[in-house]
Amino acid sequence: MNQNLDSQKQVFRLITIPISHYCEKARWALEKLKLPYIEQRHTPPFHLLATGRVGGKTTPVLVTTAGVFTDSTTILKYLNSMAPANAKLYPTDSNLCQQVEELEDLFDEQLGPATRRWGYFHVMNDYQFMQKRWCQGVPFYERILFPLAFPITSSMARQKLNITPEATAQAYETINNIFAKVSELLVDGRTFLVGNSFSAADLTFAALAAPVVLPPQHPSKPSPLQELPPNMAAEINAFRETPAGAYVLRLYRDRSHLAPAI
Template sequence: MQQKPFRLITISVSHYCEKARWALTKLKLPYVEEAHMPPFYRLATNRVGGKSTPVLITESGIFTDSTDILQYLDKIVPDNAKLYPTDTELRQKVEELEDLFDEQLGPATRRWGYFYTINDSQFLKKRWTQGVPFFEEALFPIVYPLMRPVVRKAFNINSESAAQAYEQINSVFQKVNELLADGRSYLVGENFSAADITFAALAAPVISPPEHPIKPRPLQELPDSFASKISAFRETPAGAYVLRLYRDRNS
């Protein structure tokens, strides 16, 4: 049994970190978040054998992938708090959706969001530096010009890839729209699951929920083309679902 709070190493703005953060919060497991901005997070993750974020440090081991984190947490909570159904068929459906969102939605929303914001230093400063050590925030003006081309290359950010990402997002949203068409409350079965957390967290960059812990910029302060598409995503059943989950997040 864990005696001390978990340690969660994050890039605070990362939607994969938000996935892990949400699971810990939902399961009411005590944790301390250690946020870092690019590239300083590597100093923290390298010490514990991780390459990227999130990293969860527990007394039972170190977990360096958001899905691995959720599966570990699921093993240590009571049956009535599980993020993965005990029913084999339902669990398979949750895991298939989680994989879809991890592999397709997450990269697409990140690429599309960065396409609109990578050149906005003030926008990124507020999001990259939330909760980070003082010296990291102080170094942002020096680090940002160096990291901008690195991020562009790492995530393949350009107009063509952004257009492809937008279509990918629409495709995943359409699948979720279809799942929600029968009026169900959650994506799989009768209970909130890892599929719901993963979809909401990874869709957040294109929904910009007001309740997101990394305070989003009001739509009127975003570029018109970006804001109008966010508004359109919000009006879909999938987008409305994300907004509802964020409203209910701490309940």
């Protein structure tokens, strides 16, 4: 079957946790490729019920006529298979594609966990903030049950994600190191990280760096810096002032929303 034609006949279903930057990665890919989708948002731990019904555990999960995809990178590669030649997220040139995949792996495996830990460390104890972010667009019954579930869910998240002062300090160092690497790539004035077009490397970096840059155009409508803890706001400002942080801000300003969730 022609995948391009098949993609035009279906509306994809994306199961997410609203605040998740890995879900943002999948969401952005769908929008970039102008593919219609329905986003089904759930707050922890209720997301496990939604993902479990289709054979997944974590989010994001993309449900399609071709199957269920349960990892953000797997989702991008599936969507790339039906993208037109001028919109590919992975270059057709093997050398450029390898560079994109290497950067994507670095961002997935190191940057994503680090920015998540850093962000949660600063806000996990703020019930009102977490309620606003975790419950954005979720079913009404999840919002009603959130006050009961949050003490248990937040405790489990702290343990699972290793949200401690020591681990967060290491995460901050990891973020700085990766920002330095990206800034070094950009020093020659290039428009994109690899080659001459937007790729999975650019998308992944911007989405997974977003928690420490807070682009105003982010779909989650981030809080103004003055509403955040002072230390957190100061570090966000510092990240924004780096070439890598400025790059994230630019990509979000330029982001297309031609295929919003329906």
